[in-house]
Amino acid sequence: MQPDVIVVGGGIIGASCAVSLQQAGMRTLLIEAAQPGCGITAAGMGHLVALDESVQELDLCLFSLKLWRDWVDQHPGIGQVVQTGTLWVAENDAQLIEAQQRAERLNQRQWQAEVIRPEDLSQLEPALRQGLAGAVRVTGDSVVYPPVIAYRMAHDLVQLGGQLLCGQRVNSLRQGSGSSVSVMLDDDRQFSAQHVVVAAGLGTTTLLPEIPVFPRKGHLAITDRYPGRLRHQIVSMDYGQHNMTEDGLSVAANVQPRATGQWLIGSSRQDGQSDTQVSPVAIGAVLQSAIRLLPCLATMHVIRSWAGMRPASPDGQPMIGAHPHRPGVWIATGHEGLGVTTALATADMLTSQLLGKTTAIDAAPYTPSRFFNGVTGR
Template identity: 40%
Template sequence: MAEHAVVIGAGIVGAACAASLARLGHRVTVIEAGPVGGGATAAGMGHLVVMDDSPAQLALTSRSLELWAELAPRLPVAADYRTCGTLWVASDAEELAGILPKQAAYRTAGRAAGVLDAAELARIEPELRGGLCGGLRVPGDGVVYAPVAARFLLEHSGAALVRARVVNLAERKVRLDNGQTLAAEWVVVAGGAGASELLPDLPLRSRQGHLLITERGGPQVRHQLIELGYLKSAHASDADSVAFNVQPRPSGQLLIGSSRQFGRVSKEPDWPLLRRMLARAADYLPGLRRASALRIWTGQRSATPDHLPIIGPHPDRPGIYLALGHEGLGITAALGTAEVLAADLGGPASPLSAHDFGLRRFERQAVHA
């Protein structure tokens, strides 16, 4: 039976959810105060990457990449979808030792992953500095320009877009700042970092990141390059951290990341941290020093304590569903997230339903901790 669903947020996750619900035959209204795909969707890199931090993350990201590959032929050219692959780079013996288990994990998820020795690494990415130990090449990973993808998903879903801000969330009712109240069987909150204003009790924290895009004409790389120490530095602690993460854009520009910082809200760059981030990138890619910075910006990742998103019904709020807290993986995981959500709302079963993305898991984790 067709129901009315309201999706709050027209970022990549909200757009993907709207598209999935509309495909089930539901009537969908998307609420967005800002531009479509203008929040974390625009601030992020648009890296489509399989990550193996946990079995659930591996399942979600690898399934999502299958869904991206299915969607790709229909995406507009401006969505810049490419399967450039990810190259995980090992700089020392410890990181090199992590390659084989990582390769094994990817293979269990059905994702190809090839080990490279130092010479092969230098051959396929000659801009990398000498002295690196090797790498893991994941050819099915890719990149996408997410604001265009979000708009495409939204426009082709047939969902209605209402430009407004949600001021109140009640049972099966959404009140907007334009005075309108929408009744809906289901309300899906896909508001990224903004969701905390509507549901302050969610276990979300904003984690700021910096990105820099270069002008065309700098050094060229073929793969998205990440240091294998990425997860170590990304999730090790609450301290500010940087990691080498460089992406070739189809335009010939490079996106340079990454940094992680809790509790910083200023949109201005944190210059000392940015310099640390760039110094790390230039350490791996010395030619970057010759590249020109075109723009630098910051963005907020909405993170949960276990770095996995929250997907599914709100346990205490009937009719409210959550699709948020993706940290740095919202673009990668958007399509898998929408599949999990749709399975909850009358859609076909998802292979991901075997994993626990529900809000309740944090209570259980607290008990066991």
């Protein structure tokens, strides 16, 4: 089958885009260098959460969360989905004011959030330390296991009549005859289509060096099984504030109860790193931040820690849309820590743009052309 569109990258972003395009009537080929969901998707935390560092970010999150509700209903039992909700924990009065403002913003958008008094926190989550200023509880947030979801999406693509090619890396793109674009594989095979969607995360720069996506390193750890000891995802109000140390390390507690009974512990951000080796300093800071909120973690058994590289963009927003100077090439990358949350919205928006339809939300903040000047360059 000659594809209408080729999607490069089988993480949760690429797999979502491939399914969306196939459902829209485009004959779609998804090419993944290894197996769907085993790259960046497998290294992250896996939360479905409404973040509101900007109006645009909240728009994208809320649109995607609505789509995720439908996906979960249609795929029961897939991806260890647990609607834990999120407790945004305030350690002082200033953070509590910020938390209350977050609750107001979310409630204005019909995403339920409630302010929790300090005296009620111990009833809601006994593992939290005493002396906290309060919290905001966002009930609609969930945690998921992304690799399984991406794998299932790739399977759905095939069931819908699309094609999946695994174990082959795309090493270059070429403008073909007419309006077609060709992808060249490591085994010297070549595939052509009218459209190519590059959803390869940090691998985007190998194919498109002009796209300004860069690595932002993060560390995670996971405990042994302690079922029933944590009900909510616990996140410090420091999360997303980028309070960095001299070596560029930013840490804020984010602890998830997994369906297995394990606790997944994060998180950190660090630029200027080139490998995924675990840094004792970074993972130590992550654990200390989490223990400050959940003291019982100090006595729990951590069985593994790891590091990964998030694909980030210069302005903190993903790139979703047409390449401004390469006809037929489309971009879906730069989601950093919100790739899982915003995957379905990304797929919907990119499909609409590719088909020349109006997007459900404003696509302008995400267009790749915002990083380009003039006719040919960035």
